[in-house]
Amino acid sequence: MQIVTMGGVTVGLLLLVYTLITWWPGAKALRKDPVAAVASLLPFLVAWAYGVLAILTVGGLIGWVADTTLWISNWLGDVALVWGVGGQAGRQGATVSYLPLTQPGSGVVLILTAVL
Template identity: 35%
Template sequence: MNLAPAGVSLGGAVIGSIILILVLQRWWLKGSKGKGKGDDGGGGRSLKALIPFALGTLYGMLIILCAGGIVAAIAGFALWGANGLGDMALIWGVGGEAPMVSRARQIALTNGGYAIVLIATALIGGAWRWSKKFPRLQVALGVLCGICLGLNGGVAGMMALPLANTVNIAGGWWTGTIL
């Protein structure tokens, strides 16, 4: 049973881009240049402050590439919601249209790649549950951003190609199936 979403609409890609831009804007404006923390304790303008969001985005791109299962169903539901919200904003908000903007060919994960996605899911779930310093909102926004942009046919979606290949290679190494 294939639970993967059919693709991302322009509205879903806009929602992912809005999340990305707002996170970067907040990082830039709230971070203090030269100090360790911003006005709200956000970590300053250090690039280290963006690591949780970036890792969440990469993870979101990975789970949207999954072909089935519960993880793909959750990612598909999130993408469906983002597509719908973005499409409504484009059509009713500014009078535009919302065509599909998915790339022409889906990137496939191997069985080893799926194993790495499952391990990453367990690690994120464990950190979410047991870590007192885990940046939940940054990671959650990153995951949603990655889900929205992972199937995109543009530049952001092209990040999924080397990511999927890297995960497939790591999975092949981990399962011992690399030839």
């Protein structure tokens, strides 16, 4: 089970902010047809939520892919924090532990993987 570092959180938030910036249709378009504008963002939000849920899987191929992705984003984020802005690598400031998914939760991840 991987621990999320501040570097991993930074990379995840950078991807989210980048997507929101490139998606932003402008205030005029949002006022004119907000449902269509938000609908164009929906596929990304579904995939992002699935990725967050997949990180909680503990085993199997899906868990291995999610843990590998988390490890890479932790490593890249820590490198960027240390070499980019002079920060420190490592765990988050607050000590927290997350609970892995239960059997029904793992079933939901498998179903979502098949659907996506």
